[in-house]
Amino acid sequence: EVQLVESGGGLVQPGGSLRLSCAASGFVFSINCMGWVRQAPGKGLEWVSFIYGGGDTYYADSVKGRFTISRDNSKNTVYLQMNSLKAEDTAVYYCARDPRSGSYFDYWGQGTLVTVSS
Amino acid sequence: SYELTQPPSVSVSPGQTASITCSGDKLGDKYASWYQQKPGQSPVLVIYLDTKRPSGIPERFSGSNSGNTATLTISGTQAMDEADYYCQAWDTSTAIFGGGTKLTVL
Numbered sequence: 586e587v588q589l590v591e592s593g594g595g596l597v598q599p600g601g602s603l604r605l606s607c608a609a610s611g612f613v614f615s616i617n618c619m620g621w622v623r624q625a626p627g628k629g630l631e632w633v634s635f636i637y638g639g640g641d642t643y644y645a646d647s648v649k650g651r652f653t654i655s656r657d658n659s660k661n662t663v664y665l666q667m668n669s670l671k672a673e674d675t676a677v678y679y680c681a682r683d684p685r686s687g688s689y690f691d692y693w694g695q696g697t698l699v700t701v702s703s
Numbered sequence: 704s705y706e707l708t709q710p711p712s713v714s715v716s717p718g719q720t721a722s723i724t725c726s727g728d729k730l731g732d733k734y735a736s737w738y739q740q741k742p743g744q745s746p747v748l749v750i751y752l753d754t755k756r757p758s759g760i761p762e763r764f765s766g767s768n769s770g771n772t773a774t775l776t777i778s779g780t781q782a783m784d785e786a787d788y789y790c791q792a793w794d795t796s797t798a799i800f801g802g803g804t805k806l807t808v809l
Contacts, residue, residue: 620798622746630738630746630789632798643796646704679745687793689736689751696745 587611587692589680594697597670601701605665607680607694615658618683620690621665623676623699633678634665637686648674670701705794707801714807721777723804725790728771733792735773737766740803741786749788750775782808 593605607619621633634654635643642654653666663680677698681690708726715721725735735753738746748757750766753773763778773792777784785808790801 622798622800629787629803630740630791630800632800635796635798645797687796687798688734689748689791690738690746690798691748691751691757693745693747 587682589682589692589694591678591680591694591697594678594699596700596702598703599670599672599701601670602666602668603670603699605667605678605680605697605699607663607665609661609663609680609682612682614661618686619654619656619663620681620683621654621663622679622681622690622693623674624679624696625673625676628676631676635683635687636663667699670699672701675699675701705792705797705799707790707792707799709788709790709801709804711802712805712807714809715777715780716809717782718779721780721784721806721808723775723777723788723790723806725773725775725801726771727773727792727799730771730773730792731769733768733794735766735768736791737764737773737775738789738791739784739786740789746789777806780806780808784808 620635636654651669656663677696679696680694682692737750740746753768
């Protein structure tokens, strides 16, 4: 059974940093692309970042230069390092698997809430 | 930048057919996916690669994609189908989501 479990969310002040983790199980993690998608309170889904199995990374313009996605295939975990956080980054952050490298997200985690506020 | 446009809301009577559209420039040249999200829950993939249904998704869900419009069709809509639905496609290594459509089953 595929499982994605996010952690690391919480309350952080504007300008602060946070690192999210997503622990994966139930599939061959190293060959799958992984992404982060966020949802601000009461709003729609917004793609944040994506990492190929080989390590190539892509970012939404809204987070480029501030967020860094990475993966540790030995730990079956994908990370999202978030720096210079802004109030508009407040959202539930979902980790999701893309089985075909830039196609669709077939499994999603339960999400972790990030609140940026003073 | 590429955009996907969905109607904010669609209403349907139980047992009837609901159609939710997603419009984007030459969307038919890309693959479209659809996600269902109920309040307080994570999104669930209901259609991928334009027309395919993941295992466990009822047959009443179907999809099409041609020209500038992708469509999610729910035949024999049930009360349990009431949810937000999002379309998604890729454009130059960027995942794009539509703004979402709230489906109300009256």
